[in-house]
Amino acid sequence: MRLFAAGLLLLGVAALSAGCGTKQTGIAKGGDVGQGKTLFVAKCGSCHRLADAGSTGTIGPDLDGAFAGARAQHFKVSTIKQVVYDQIYHPAPAGLMPAKIVTGANAASVAAYVASVAGTGAASNGAPPTITSAPAAGGGGGLAATGAKLYESLGCSACHSISGAKGVGPTFKGVYNSKVQLSTGQTVTANDAYLLESIRDPDKQIVRGFPKGVMSATIPPGSVSIANAKALIAFITSKK
Numbered sequence: 001m002r003l004f005a006a007g008l009l010l011l012g013v014a015a016l017s018a019g020c021g022t023k024q025t026g027i028a029k030g031g032d033v034g035q036g037k038t039l040f041v042a043k044c045g046s047c048h049r050l051a052d053a054g055s056t057g058t059i060g061p062d063l064d065g066a067f068a069g070a071r072a073q074h075f076k077v078s079t080i081k082q083v084v085y086d087q088i089y090h091p092a093p094a095g096l097m098p099a100k101i102v103t104g105a106n107a108a109s110v111a112a113y114v115a116s117v118a119g120t121g122a123a124s125n126g127a128p129p130t131i132t133s134a135p136a137a138g139g140g141g142g143l144a145a146t147g148a149k150l151y152e153s154l155g156c157s158a159c160h161s162i163s164g165a166k167g168v169g170p171t172f173k174g175v176y177n178s179k180v181q182l183s184t185g186q187t188v189t190a191n192d193a194y195l196l197e198s199i200r201d202p203d204k205q206i207v208r209g210f211p212k213g214v215m216s217a218t219i220p221p222g223s224v225s226i227a228n229a230k231a232l233i234a235f236i237t238s239k240k
């Protein structure tokens with residue numbers, strides 16, 4: 001987690017130095033700050049903390065923390081705006097942040113808004129990214145339904161039952177918040193963080209009695225995006 005956070009800071013610095021004059025995206029023109037705030041809360045806040053927006057997402061970097069340094073170095077607002085605009089079009093290729101959540105004038109508005117507030121207030125140093133907790137049992141609505149589709153389309157269903165039957169892998173039934181015995185002899189609680197790691201880095205922790213390398217052969221580390229993993233976790237959570 002530490003390393004991940006440090007990596008994000010480096011990305012931030014790289015983004016800033018590359019921010020001006022990026023050709024592929026074009027220049028962020030105009031933008032309505034008020035409209036940008038509304039869009040930010042709706043489309044970005046679930047992953048990013050930003051004090052002014054009152055958002056508390058922790059999947060992506062804390063944007064106050066991300067831009068506090070740029071502010072302190074007196075970067076122009078227009079420069080920060082362009083960095084945010086470029087980020088919307090060209091997030092890191094690892095697939096953690098979906099590209100083009102907003103485009104055109106809406107992207108300019110979001111960028112103008114973020115540039116006007118990020119890092120101005122009480123900026124924290126950027127909490128390390130962790131997943132926000134999955135929706136309560138039984139609920140989850142849209143996210144769990146998305147997860148149910150991914151469970152089929154990504155092939156998880158080939159190895160993981162939801163009926164309680166043991167397959168190539170452990171059943172998802174009742175796994176959420178259960179105590180899982182690992183091959184190391186350790187016992188861990190299958191909370192959000194554990195499930196996220198099991199999906200994103202399958203060989204990191206191995207469930208006792210199951211083979212290592214079987215899941216990762218089909219689902220290589222990092223191949224499931226965080227957004228998809230979150231939906232899958234909501235689905236798994238709903239299988240009490």
Ligand code: HEC
Pocket residue numbers: 008009011012013015040043044045046047048059060061063066083084087088091092093096097098101102110111114227
């Ligand atoms: C599904 C989660 C998710 C959503 C939704 C999301 N982001 Fe991100 N964002 C991330 C992650 C993860 C990173 C770090 C990896 C990267 O740079 O792509 C990131 C990075 C960033 C950065 C770079 C910060 C830095 O330290 O350099 C900015 C700026 C940003 N996002 C703005 C936005 C804006 C604006 C929106 C809404 C249009 C948005 N994000 C929506 C996950 C998300």
Ligand code: HEC
Pocket residue numbers: 151154155156157158159160168169170171175180190195198199202203205206207210211212213214215218219224232
């Ligand atoms: C080819 C078979 C296979 C596929 C496909 C597969 N897994 Fe697995 N999975 C396993 C095996 C075997 C284990 C147990 C060994 C381990 O811990 O890695 C496991 C472990 C897990 C665990 C930990 C479960 C526990 O009881 O602690 C989770 C969560 C998980 N998989 C999620 C998924 C998701 C989500 C997908 C689809 C994106 C998926 N798996 C696809 C074989 C598979």
